[in-house]
Amino acid sequence: MSDLTIVYRTHQVWVKPGHRLFAYLEQACQNAKNLYNTTNFYIRQVFTSFGRNEPLQPLQQQVMNTLKTQLEA
Template structure:
């Protein structure tokens, strides 16, 4: 019996045709998830960059 590394993730890809009645719902969910991921990465990069500079810290806009 082997232990799996807890940092390994399994993903599943499901294709939904544009004609499916749930297509617009899933498209909106994926779009919102992508936007949230990008926003989070932006703030993390801003904080990291601010902490690594010699200048005085300024609030995020």
């Protein structure tokens, strides 16, 4: 068995509000954060939907219908 070590490295870059790319990068970061939060929301809804004996809540049903529609397309 091999010893696989995963190392995550990050690099932080500060961009001043007056920089010409500031607006673009700010929007890109906002979009990335929204995508991350939306994905976590869907994962939580699916996780709590499976294994339930009682009917799904309306929001859970909406998420499951959306996923079913997208997976069938």
